[in-house]
Amino acid sequence: MPIDFHALAEKYGTPLYVYDFDQMRENYRRLKEAFAGSKSLIAYAVKANSNLSVISLFGKLGAGADCVSLGEILRARTAGIEPYRIIFSGVGKRDDEIEAALKEGILMINLESEAEMHRVEEVAQRLGQEARISIRVNPNVDPQTHPYISTGLHENKFGVEIDRAKRMYIYAKNSDWLDPVGIHFHIGSQLTELEPIKEAASIVADLVRSLAAIGIEIRFFDVGGGLGVVYRDETPIDVEEYAKVITESIKGLDLTIICEPGRYLTANAGWLLTRVLYEKNNGAKRFVIVDAAMNDLMRPTLYQAYHGVEYLEPDAKERGEATPADLVGPICESGDWLAKERLLPPTRSGDLLAIRSAGAYGFTMASNYNTRGRPAEVACEQGQCRLIRDRENFEDQIRLEKGHLEA
Numbered sequence: 001m002p003i004d005f006h007a008l009a010e011k012y013g014t015p016l017y018v019y020d021f022d023q024m025r026e027n028y029r030r031l032k033e034a035f036a037g038s039k040s041l042i043a044y045a046v047k048a049n050s051n052l053s054v055i056s057l058f059g060k061l062g063a064g065a066d067c068v069s070l071g072e073i074l075r076a077r078t079a080g081i082e083p084y085r086i087i088f089s090g091v092g093k094r095d096d097e098i099e100a101a102l103k104e105g106i107l108m109i110n111l112e113s114e115a116e117m118h119r120v121e122e123v124a125q126r127l128g129q130e131a132r133i134s135i136r137v138n139p140n141v142d143p144q145t146h147p148y149i150s151t152g153l154h155e156n157k158f159g160v161e162i163d164r165a166k167r168m169y170i171y172a173k174n175s176d177w178l179d180p181v182g183i184h185f186h187i188g189s190q191l192t193e194l195e196p197i198k199e200a201a202s203i204v205a206d207l208v209r210s211l212a213a214i215g216i217e218i219r220f221f222d223v224g225g226g227l228g229v230v231y232r233d234e235t236p237i238d239v240e241e242y243a244k245v246i247t248e249s250i251k252g253l254d255l256t257i258i259c260e261p262g263r264y265l266t267a268n269a270g271w272l273l274t275r276v277l278y279e280k281n282n283g284a285k286r287f288v289i290v291d292a293a294m295n296d297l298m299r300p301t302l303y304q305a306y307h308g309v310e311y312l313e314p315d316a317k318e319r320g321e322a323t324p325a326d327l328v329g330p331i332c333e334s335g336d337w338l339a340k341e342r343l344l345p346p347t348r349s350g351d352l353l354a355i356r357s358a359g360a361y362g363f364t365m366a367s368n369y370n371t372r373g374r375p376a377e378v379a380c381e382q383g384q385c386r387l388i389r390d391r392e393n394f395e396d397q398i399r400l401e402k403g404h405l406e407a
């Protein structure tokens with residue numbers, strides 16, 4: 001059943017994030033089925049969309065969680081994900097986060113440097129509890145994606161080189177406090193080419209083989225996330241081919257494949273609804289000013305990302321010719337734009353628009369800039385829609401501030 005955006009905007013106001021849970025579920029199933037012939041765990045990358053209801057939706061389907069902070073681990077736990085399905089990644093983990101992760105008993109901590117390995121070892125020793133770890137290998141493969149979201153090259157801050165990883169595995173194997181159970185790579189996000197993944201998987205699988213030859217048996221082959229989606233006219237990677245490339249790279253090895261998709265599961269199952277405030281034309285350019293802004297959806301200004309825009313007024317075509325306009329928000333920054341040079345009809349104040357592909361890295365990257373409350377979030381499932389996060393109000397925003405009326 002199509003989602004009634006007008007009814008939702010009326011009921012909950014705008015800007016409003018709307019998610020199609022049926023679509024998210026379908027995305028999960030398709031990926032899980034692609035790995036049907038292998039042992040696999042889909043660990044949802046919580047950073048893409050951290051709403052507890054979203055995490056819980058995937059958790060109920062059997063997903064684990066890929067987390068990059070204690071906050072995300074606690075979100076995953078709160079949403080009902082069992083510890084043994086949680087992975088803790090990220091280049092900089094604090095001691096208190098490592099300690100909490102160990103106490104939770106998560107599946108493994110992903111190490112991104114030698115310094116971090118020693119830190120985890122120290123914390124594990126202090127707690128008297130062995131730490132299951134994996135090492136994020138940087139295979140130095142160009143993922144052919146936006147430079148801000150490329151992670152698998154030596155110029156990026158992520159992971160460690162193959163030789164160093166091998167030395168770290170030997171160290172970990174000999175440590176009383178580290179149990180090297182996994183290996184990890186993640187070369188970038190919004191990947192649309194299979195070849196770099198194939199190359200990275202084969203480099204990392206070779207490392208697994210060479211570790212096995214010296215008695216270090218890895219059990220989890222974590223291929224990261226990164227599956228791209230269609231924002232405009234991209235050709236996304238076929239998930240069956242993706243799964244095939246990965247399973248072939250580890251042929252002969254007894255490994256559980258872990259995959260950490262974020263965007264693939266949620267991006268195209270989300271919209272940001274916004275209403276037109278006014279429009280203006282300075283002679284050189286036409287601007288349509290809406291009530292959503294860069295603080296609500298940061299991707300356009302941060303990555304020059306393209307998001308499709310649906311004009312939802314049925315009479316729009318009868319109003320006259322559509323002409324190019326920039327869709328901008330009310331924030332005092334020239335970078336506050338959501339779409340550029342789009343053909344839009346003559347607008348009226350209150351017209352409703354849906355910004356597409358906003359289910360991933362939309363709400364999670366939103367801020368309170370200009371003291372704007374973050375949008376409410378709504379989930380639709382089998383014809384029913386429900387609020388899964390209230391709109392932030394002024395009191396929510398100032399709750400932690402103090403001392404302003406003193407002295």
Ligand SMILES: Cc1ncc(COP(=O)(O)O)c(C=O)c1O
Pocket residue numbers: 045048066089090186188189190224225226227260261262263264360
């Ligand atoms: C380690 C790791 N895993 C998973 C993801 C999820 O990426 P994506 O949303 O592109 O699937 C990311 C983000 O790029 C990441 O850094």
Ligand SMILES: N[C@@H](CCCC[NH3+])C(=O)O
Pocket residue numbers: 047149189190299360361
């Ligand atoms: N936040 C980014 C992707 C970064 C992925 C996180 N490792 C985006 O909106 O596309």
